[in-house]
Amino acid sequence: VSLARYREVGLKKIVTDVLERAGVARRHAQTVADSLIHADLRGVESHGVSRLPVYLKRIETGRIDYRREPVLTMQKGAVARLDGGNQLGAVAGQAAMEHALELARQYGTGLVGVCHSNHFGACSYYALKAVEQKMMLLVLSNAPKAIAPTGGIRPFFGTNPIAIGIPADTKPPFLLDMATSVTARGKIALAQKKGERIPVDWALDARGEPTTDPAEALQGTLLPIGGAKGYGLAMFVDIMCGLLTGGAAGPAVGSLYESDPAAQNVGHLFLAVDIQKFMPIEQFLKTFADYLRRIKAEPKRPGVEQIWIPGEMEWKKMRENKAQGIPLDPAIIAEVEELCRRYGVDMGQALCESSESFFDPKVSGTPPLS
């Protein structure tokens, strides 16, 4: 059964309207809507409008200071720190990303840490914005505890993602967005719901033993990628986002879904590089596109249809969803409809007509990779 599809523009308007009616300044509401729909467009449902209900809940219960503005609390040369003021994470994220790009234009590189922030959506959102300005961006964020240190049994680090965007003279660009855990808790919960076992390298149970039982895994901890290597990377992300910024680190980062502590105190880090300081941008964009094409042309394993560039699958999905509308799960739609009713926003305006198609992805855009 195929899911109902929704218009990108209509969905953004709905999310913006709901947030605005909940008290968020219009421009901030637009940023948050943009970041959530970015994820849905790319097929990353876990970071899309599925998060809107919990954002609203935290706004309504005063756990997000939606009237605050992020404040620049330190600026020295090419480094800066932004206090997110417990505002919606995407607001601080957007401001920090823009500041990092500005510093990079001036100094070649710019590093901006953010403390006292909240869940800021998909890291790829910021990386892609930078890429659109022909800049490189590294994005880190800490997150609520989920991963134990190697040898431990208790969650300490978040899934602490690392995202990197690098522009190329082709679409898609390089857009890596990865958790430092092998998988997300959401995928384990989904396996449980479906009555399936999980791979043995996903998680440990509460006693610290490997498990293929999703219920036991949810009582335990997620495993980092590459064993002690991923543990080291998760710790690095936590240090940069939590300790360097003077914010919260490790288990002190609050859950998005629990009410204690009241503030999540998430930290982020943005590192921008201005490629033009190294060579004419057109030269880099062309060289990098050739490099990506060479990788795609490498000989493949039996049964493999194509070699994907990081972010390419999501880019393909985005083109499809822009053309045909964004498919949303009925459970998510029901939650958004409930919010729309509460805030007097018409959800129906975003639903695609069954025969609707906005444009032909084949004739739009820039040269594809393959």
Next chain:
Amino acid sequence: VSLARYREVGLKKIVTDVLERAGVARRHAQTVADSLIHADLRGVESHGVSRLPVYLKRIETGRIDYRREPVLTMQKGAVARLDGGNQLGAVAGQAAMEHALELARQYGTGLVGVCHSNHFGACSYYALKAVEQKMMLLVLSNAPKAIAPTGGIRPFFGTNPIAIGIPADTKPPFLLDMATSVTARGKIALAQKKGERIPVDWALDARGEPTTDPAEALQGTLLPIGGAKGYGLAMFVDIMCGLLTGGAAGPAVGSLYESDPAAQNVGHLFLAVDIQKFMPIEQFLKTFADYLRRIKAEPKRPGVEQIWIPGEMEWKKMRENKAQGIPLDPAIIAEVEELCRRYGVDMGQALCESSESFFDPKVSGTPPLS
């Protein structure tokens, strides 16, 4: 059977003398010796004096331009590029690291790319130097092809390491040094020599199928950590070290052991951060030490004796080897002795007396973590 042990200072002198007699400037010979013995002290034999014979071979056959000086070819604000001039890698690495630290002191962060370099030893060498100056350092290097893109069967990326050093008010500091592959080719070769099978997640055979046979694995490709995530990280390292610096990338990076291409054309990237721009350094060092102690105090899996901080095992080994001498494999010693004979250097001066102990690690140094 226990291995003969060698004095740190004596070994450094021997390596320096051999390199100097081969024509390398004394200060550069000292840097290379320092980097190799650093690895042996930490028990990372693969990056220690075991590399000296191939360094010498490349010097003697004119594949390393040992008389050249690295040249700063770009300097704009907080970013710079160094041309390694095909000199020994550690020479360019040391210069780039120092320059990155200098830029970070001025701008808060400093990013220095290096092109036209060679094998530069263990990344941890540079990260530790920065930590000793209470600075953070990220070190990347590309390397000869070993890993296929996910879905591919032909080596394209090197094991492209990522190292990160972060100072703490305790020893050891945080010192992560990891390849983006699950393992090194050397470990597979060792399994072959011992007649052992290898874990199924280490490598693919030449047809792109998983294998536990080390001989088949050596004909194939190494697997990256975390599947497509490690592939993305290996590509990121290659882009930063190869494409951004204007140097060689992917399979164009030459092997250390083969003679074609003549120059390896390795690229590196150093990113330094001056913590003091964010807070008083003593505050960070103390907060970070507390954080590390909390991680070590986390509850452990059954059978786990302790939770290790990245770099802690190697630090412990270093203290042991500083106290008791560095144990070296007879096969490595035989090669070094051959070089000593050729260059008229007395190897015997470095051998420890059987009862020798240089100091008691328990009474030296700064407060241990545990």
